[in-house]
Amino acid sequence: MSCRVSPVGIFDSGLGGLTVYKAVRELLPSEKLIYFGDTARVPYGTKSREAVISFSKEIAGYLILKKVKMVVIACNTATSLALPEIRRMAQVPVCGVIEPGVKAALATTPPGGRILVIGTNATVASHAYEKALHRINPSVEVMEQACPLFVPLVEEGWTDKSVTEDAALEYLSPYLSKKINTLILGCTHYPMLEKVVRNIMGSKVHIVNSALATAYAVRQILEKEKLLAPQRCRGTDRFIVSDSPGHFSVMANRLLGLSPQKVMVKRF
């Protein structure tokens, strides 16, 4: 049985989901958090639907065994492909990153406006964003662009190299003439490239980083379910990966200024 002092489980294919983890940690300092990064099978964005669903269910099952009170899928690919399956198997609330990002995007887009979603191959092929945006507001025009090089560029730590600007220009220049109102960073790695994307798209385009929106959604769900940890509690952090804990620590620090004290390994 989960209760208010049970942990919140957050998972991603690798370290991109740490953008969500960081936002949740800042917003909810009393919560115990468990972060799982599937570093043995990263990236998910180029894998098939079946593979992503199978990996995601395996991890959600592992977090549920750790008695989490909530599961946060901090990965757009896993959210777009595996959210319904994980909701079905879990007895606890499950939150993905797409719905919060979609709501944040619609809040700043005029009726009939244009939204560009960038993400991995798998996320874009699933059209999960387009469907979610149109479910709430059928008037907006949605364009989707896969940027499969972005995850390896971030994982290489090349967020401010000219190579990354070139790659971003390659993906984004076709949209410069399209009068985009809002761009959704539809992958949890992409906030680390926000500056590069901003420089290309210009200051008039509103950029949605769904990590923060997701953290607010997590707080809202915990509040509604009366599962928020008491304020007197001190939050704790656990990091578990399926491979290369050392590299994970170094990159968490280099990219996000996080310093995981100890990173455990769980292989599947």
Next chain:
Amino acid sequence: MSCRVSPVGIFDSGLGGLTVYKAVRELLPSEKLIYFGDTARVPYGTKSREAVISFSKEIAGYLILKKVKMVVIACNTATSLALPEIRRMAQVPVCGVIEPGVKAALATTPPGGRILVIGTNATVASHAYEKALHRINPSVEVMEQACPLFVPLVEEGWTDKSVTEDAALEYLSPYLSKKINTLILGCTHYPMLEKVVRNIMGSKVHIVNSALATAYAVRQILEKEKLLAPQRCRGTDRFIVSDSPGHFSVMANRLLGLSPQKVMVKRF
């Protein structure tokens, strides 16, 4: 029991090993070949030693169940980390890609010359090339450079984009003043970037593509073990991947002009 008409098993983390497959197919048209690409867990080059050994043993075991007469590890990362373990478990000859590449490189390097090896993080960290080169010729000077973006760039099909030139320049420019005699493409994906590397390094540097050297080594081993298929036999091709057979077919065709008729899926 394996015999002359048994198949040769070739495996890689994804589609890079197809450069080896293609060279073997051209040199040995009478052989039955089974190619396994671990597309569910690609790339290996950023994974840990333990993970790469465990994945490689799983695949070698699967090929051995298919009664192959020889195992070819068409992946530098897997060769550098898992070759001894696979030799221990297999009752058949096992050939990697490093030794053939090393011999080809030494054949064109003067005594005391300089060899630059480029590969994945895992291959470079293992120093497998440096050790193998020095075991045969301790006089050569060996430099090693990891190029982790090269595999995703190839898998994106961006082999002739300026982004790829920029990335290559980022990795290789420090070596332009080092009087390199020979450069080893120490990853089976990299032959697809040979032109880009050649443009940067200039025409005086000898570039070793180990796919062809490996194919010759395979022929030599089969000859020595009296396991070459009789010339009257017609070679057959089987392709098996752990995920996304459609993407594999498209890329095999786009990058190497191969057209796998049917790609099977085996998940672990």
